[in-house]
Amino acid sequence: MNINGSADVIDLTIPARLEYIGVARLLVSGVANRAGLTYDDIEDVKLAVAEACTNAVQHAYLEQEGSIRIQCQLFCDRLLIQVADDGVSFDMEREKMKMGPIDREASIETITEGGLGLFLIHSLMDEVDVRNDQGIVVSMVKYVQRDGVAEDVDAFTRTEI
Template identity: 55%
Template sequence: MQANDVVELNIPAKPEYVGVVRLLISGLASRLGFSFDEIEDMKVAVAEACTNAVTHAYQEQEGTIQVKCLSYPNRLEIMVIDHGQSFDINRIKRHSGPINQETDIQKLYEGGLGLYLIETLMDRVEIQSKDGIMIQMTKFKEVASNDRPIQASSS
């Protein structure tokens, strides 16, 4: 199925531009009829993805982040793309997840919680690490009746 509209934004990989991306997502998702809670979830997830790119992708070098949004009648797909340094997705995923209250704070793994948060807030998340990182996130519109879309698991 072809997207109804495609909106793209290229920003410098600097923290001060993450708010611009949040505004883009808020305006676009609102126009598409998403609920307030769905919009807030998307803003947090996209901000996490952008912050990961700002923090890790370019290692003191200048770079850009591309945000691409594809709107469909039942969902919004958001891609956050950088062409910086890749990371080992499987290693991060092994250490990500909810924090157990019994875990010693000294043994907590730094990193991966942002990805866990993204996967928790979005309905589908796919990560590719070729020539940088692309995080593709999908949020389905809530349906008022029993015709709710099937929620796909993250891959």
């Protein structure tokens, strides 16, 4: 992992089919572990990437063959993941309006289907950006949380009173 502000970059391209989403999860699990993320953060990253890939599989290619590119950029303080497809774009603002505000008090039966994947991604990751120029690119950031232990903690010695 580079410490000078540049990133190590890992790329993976998979077919846009449900059976390959596990491969994307394995990739980001290994990279997130290498970044030093906590177990809970690694699980959040895996779920967010799986949701982004699932959205691409279900909506991007409309029963055509296509691919999904997963790119991980590993910085010293964060992990940036981009999930991209070259399929059909959508109007993000219109989708937000269709979904409406999420009522946390509503019963599960009244929640409309669609849009919850993006809501979940936003909930799990520290930063999310969705671009839809040609296809869709979901950029997600998870910051590495340091535990705050001093670097010289091993040098500490107990003095007898």
